[in-house]
Amino acid sequence: MNRFKIFRNLVVPVISFSALIGLWELIILWGHVQGYLAPTPLAAWEAISSNWSTLWPLTSWTIKETVWGFGAGAVIGILFGVLMSKLRFLQRSLYPVLVVTQAVPIVAIASPLVLLMGFNLGPKVVIVAWIVFFPVTVNVLDGLNHVDHDLITLARVLGARPWRTFFLIEVPATITPLFSGLKIGATYAVTGAVIGEMAASSGQSLALYQHTQIGQLNSAGVYGTTILMTAIGMSWFLLMITLEHLCTPWLRRSVARRWSRGARTLDNTYVVKGAK
């Protein structure tokens, strides 16, 4: 990456983010906004740092809910996507049901889930997975439905077995849409976890901590908690971008790296991975 690209991709977002923080600080200071209504960014940061020993266990619990829920949602989403693309009757019967699941307000299922599963990790994981699986399913399904049929036909003509066609042609063609779904899911995963925590918690929850801070008129604590929740969502999104970057080298270079030239074609020649 040359210097201009580094500047464009890293420095510009940092500058714009810093400007936003500065603007926030100025609005609070110039507007003489009382501390119990809205804090300065510095006060919010201090509310995090001075209560870190309390907040870290709550944050790690929310991360745990997000990780398990996201993992479950991603796996279920990929499985549904693949199965529905391979079994058309399943797609016809299941797709409307999946759409209905997303039309159900999450807050409406949160309470019944608590009654069924209790107050610990279970309901939160289900809620996060519920949110994550749908965009993954839809994107995987779209990816698989739009694979170049000529390529599949060519592979079959050359004697490829279905599983090899799937792994060499269909999977690489699905990775980009898959990561689109995963990125959407990553953004919403923390929202799902917080909704689950708001529905019912037994002490270990950022949402409950935030609710208590609202009652205490501690706006710095409220904003500090919001910053932590946002940081979890952002981190998860950035992790997905990094994974996508690593999993799609062909988007940046047209020739595979030497060490990764392991996929031979049926006629014993090398092909560029993922090429359609």
Place this chain on the structure above:
Amino acid sequence: MKRRILSGVLASTFLAASSLVAISTVSGASAQLTTVNFVYDFPGPDMEITPIVAAQQQGYFASQGLKVNIIFPPDTSTSSQMLTTGAANIGFITTSDMAVAVQAKAPLLSVANYSMSNNWGLFAKPGSKLTLANLKGKKLFSWGDTWTNAMLPFVVKKAGLKMSDITVVTASNDMPLLLAGKIDWTTSTSNYGVPGIFGATGKNPVAITGAAAGVPNVPVWVYATTKSYASAHASVVKAFLKAVLEGTKYASAHQSAAAAAFTKAYPKSGYTAAYNKLGWSLTVPLLTNAKGKYFVQTDAQWSLLNQGLVATKQIKTAPTPSTYYSNAYLPAQ
């Protein structure tokens, strides 16, 4: 004939003039009403708002020149902030809300007690064994509000335990969890806890409330406003409390009718008419002090709350009681 036409014209003119006068009087009267935005302490209506509903329906607010809009906050912790931002003029909050607001330097002023004693405590299903001796290891429901957060440490202290000895569960509704056995006991006040469990099971709950639960005997709810609103609109605050006093007296004297009027005013509140009637009948005895007076606040009540909240480390310093309240706006009784 001319005389008949003339008398007809005169009569029409008189009628038209009378109508105009009447219309202008009515519109003038409505224009003279001062709007007061009243924020409740809960996101939805419940029977404790009966005095306000009675004052609206019996015309007590209108006769004081007020038009009162009832606002429901987005959650159980936002009413104080709505007062400080001016989103509401007068509100209904807990005394612990007042304490934390004053601690956060929010300029709130309690202008009248709603209730006079502490009827908060622990509630369990009929037939349950509920004693402080077997509190250890129990799952207790909390609304996550300031009042419950303030009171639970007193219960735990009285039982000789620490907060870590119990599990506090916070959710949007306690009754399904209690009935499903997901929690052992719930926390509530007697006027909510009893009708809630009675309505669900047909039997009275097992309960420990007030001093038996180790909580200080302080009023639970107050009417509050901001210091700036009280000083700038003293007559409005006084008129509001006068109308509310009339509403409270009416609703206390006609309990069934007042509860029915609340049910009719808020048919989608989620509470049954039986719940509202029982809840309101349990609320009425809480509204007067030993001398039979409504609203009157004392230094002693705020000192006691201060001591309790400082002892359980929920506030750092104890302001003087006069920081919290004023009886200057109370109507004559």
